[in-house]
Amino acid sequence: MATLYSSPSTHSSGAVASYSNTSIGLYNYHHNKQIAVSSILSRKFCSLQINQKPFWNAVRMQDGAVAIPPSKIENETPLKKLKNGISPVAPPKEQKDTIDFDSNKAKSTVSITVVGASGDLAKKKIFPALFALYYEGCLPEHFTIFGYARSKMTDAELRNMVSKTLTCRIDKRENCGEKMEQFLERCFYHSGQYDSQENFAELDKKLKEHEAGRFSNRLFYLSIPPNIFINAVRCASLSASSAHGWTRVIVEKPFGRDSESSAALTRSLKQYLNEDQIFRIDHYLGKELVENLSVLRFSNLIFEPLWSRQYIRNVQFIFSEDFGTEGRGGYFDHYGIIRDIMQNHLLQILALFAMETPVSLDAEDIRNEKVKVLRSMRPLQLDDVIIGQYKSHTKGDVAYPGYTDDKTVPKDSLTPTFAAAALFIDNARWDGVPFLMKAGKALHTRSAEIRVQFRHVPGNLYNKNFGSDLDQATNELVIRVQPNEAIYLKINNKVPGLGMRLDRSNLNLLYSARYSKEIPDAYERLLLDAIEGERRLFIRSDELDAAWSLFTPVLKELEDKKIVPEYYPYGSRGPIGAHYLAARYKVRWGDLV
Structure with missing residues (x-):
């Protein structure tokens, strides 16, 4: 309880104090929690003592309530030690x-x-x-x-x-x-x-x-x-x-193969660990450009007003590797590209991209918003998925093996090495906006990027300068996660000269040109966060549940119906079906334009 130094005033929360002038919020000593205060008028400094501990920066509000800045809880629940099924509280x-x-x-x-x-x-x-x-x-x-x-x-x-x-x-x-x-x-x-x-x-x-x-x-x-x-x-x-x-x-990762196995893994872990001791790592969340997503959006006024269905036509999350599964085909065949890349890396980036403004930068506030986005999404439908598998291809004098040429992979394997998907978020901000994912191995290039394609300018005075293909005039924000990290915005610009000829130009932030310091590896960021107890870049169990609920039904359908993947040559741009999927939603893949 609180004891008074001078001029006492007692509030119903159980706090008593003396005064001097300013404020923050009310603390309830009986229930050990903060109470929201909607209106604070008269504010006075005060001093008080709680459990023999003095607080010199406490505050008295107009109604007599006492406020102190909440102390950060430094200790953490120690690792559970089960005995006869009982988890004792630390003495x-x-x-x-x-x-x-x-x-x-x-x-x-x-x-x-x-x-x-x-x-x-x-x-x-x-x-x-x-x-x-x-x-x-x-x-x-x-x-x-x-x-x-x-x-x-x-x-x-x-x-x-x-x-x-x-x-x-x-x-x-x-x-x-x-x-x-x-x-x-x-x-x-x-x-x-x-x-x-x-x-x-x-x-x-x-x-x-x-x-x-x-x-x-x-x-x-x-x-x-x-x-x-x-x-x-x-x-x-x-x-x-x-x-x-x-x-x-x-x-x-992997944190299971579907909702059921993931939940079983979580239950097993929680026999021995508390949730705040489990740090589920997705190394893509530690990449510099992914971590910069919230900074780009929430600290730049020019972007936040545009971050909605009113201005954004579609968003693309693209992952490609220019090599196959050589050396790990046996492992990969058990999971496939959807489980290996889409359900974790790309979906986590999507959640960070689409979430509402968190209350603070606290880990729980950020993860709460990510969970809300994931729970607002429709489960992926089979009609909105294209799968592919790379086959052997000879280029010049070099012969590249097909996926099933790997001795650790069954010859009749239907495991996809490529997938494209269209997902939707059913909330006021993103209703009707297609979020397209594309991930593949043995493609023509290695990259990971986010592409935000904005809507066409209504009644654009310069439409005739672009002809009938208005996509040529689309503004596009590109966030290149790897390699050669960069952020650039495609805008329409007049070509210097006496005529009126328009061209697309890039407002470009190439990290290697702007910053001399080498970018830390994602594992450095995540290991440091784990040591310091910072959890915002790690995945909570309810995030994992929500993520698996989106992909489990379609994964089961693909396997039960034995859907045959579309084959594409090693080193190509992937199966043609990915273009048809995008075209259904009047979209072009930005990396192939």
Whole structure:
């Protein structure tokens, strides 16, 4: 409760205080929650004490209510340890230790365990990202990195393996070799089975040795196949979670194959983890241009008024790779391009693009708006989907194999390596606007981009200058996510000269020309966020449920009816059916114009 310093005034919320002048909102001490205040007139500074803790910047409103700026909750629910089906609440001392851990970083440490350390993802992405964070000074003062896998390996062998993939940015070459050595000295290895509590207990013992009595935070990165996620989480939970600090787990996609398997995976994870400990990673959300989406839209007045059906004709999300599934055909055949790219990467970008303005930049506010958009979308219909599969093709003297030429892929496989789809959002802002997705492998180019095509100018005075093809005059905003990150706006412009000839020109922001600093890899951003507890770029379970509900029915229909994909040559622009799908909604693919 609150005790008074002078001139007391008691409010029904249970706060009592003295005064001086300004304000924010009301805090209810009985129920530990903020109360919205719609009208604040007279505002006075006051001081008060709650549970022996003084607040000097509290505020008294006109009606006598007391307001204090809400304190950020630093502690986090520790990893669940189940016993006889019961998940006990941490005792007060453990909760206090968690708070002390976060408030005194000099006495704390972070232990990062890469589970599946011998795999390609760990070698090519995770360890290099951790080194980049170390070079930039973004990791805590006290940290340790452990690789964990079934492969037999010494600390020295792990360091040798990791060192081959570490590089310094072009603009960060000073002391590069020295920094690498310092980083590798913090890297260790423990061999064990993913389903062995005993092996994880051995890991726990090693972690404690390096933590040296400091308060410990632990981050587990699961760089392993989804069929062994749960075993690893169970063993980490029961044998290697932090006793005092937080424990967080990064989970890589795929998050199931459909609504049912995804929900089952979530239920299994939540036997051992709370939702706020699960960091479902989609690395596309960590890409610079995707993260810039909300900045572009909400901090530039010229875009926000145009961001609706009144001005936007269609939106296209395009992903293409110029290589096939070589080396991972067996894995890919189990999922296909819709599950591998559309249901996660492209749909997450769509949700960020189309969401309403969030209340704040807080993770939960942003994710709440994304969920609203996903729940407003119609489930994808079979008529609005085109699938394809690449076949062998010879170009010059080079023969490129077809998808089913891969020995790990069944010869009669109908798994799509290409898909195009039209989706719709049934809300006031986007009603009737087609959101087109296109994703494929073994195409003519490698790129990922968002294309926003605006409506034609009504009664355009210059229509005759473009002839009958008004699409030639369409304004288009292009956000190129990769490669050569850029944002450009296509506008109509007069060609210099005495005549009246119009041309389309680009207002261009090419990142490499504008910014000298090399753009961080997406994994750097996401790993740093996980360490700092920032969740806005990670996927919440209700987001995942909403996403799968859009694609599960059509995926089931494609498989039950054994729909044969349209074949396209390796290195081509994809199946012709994608053009017919776009034409049905009076759209042209912007990347092919």
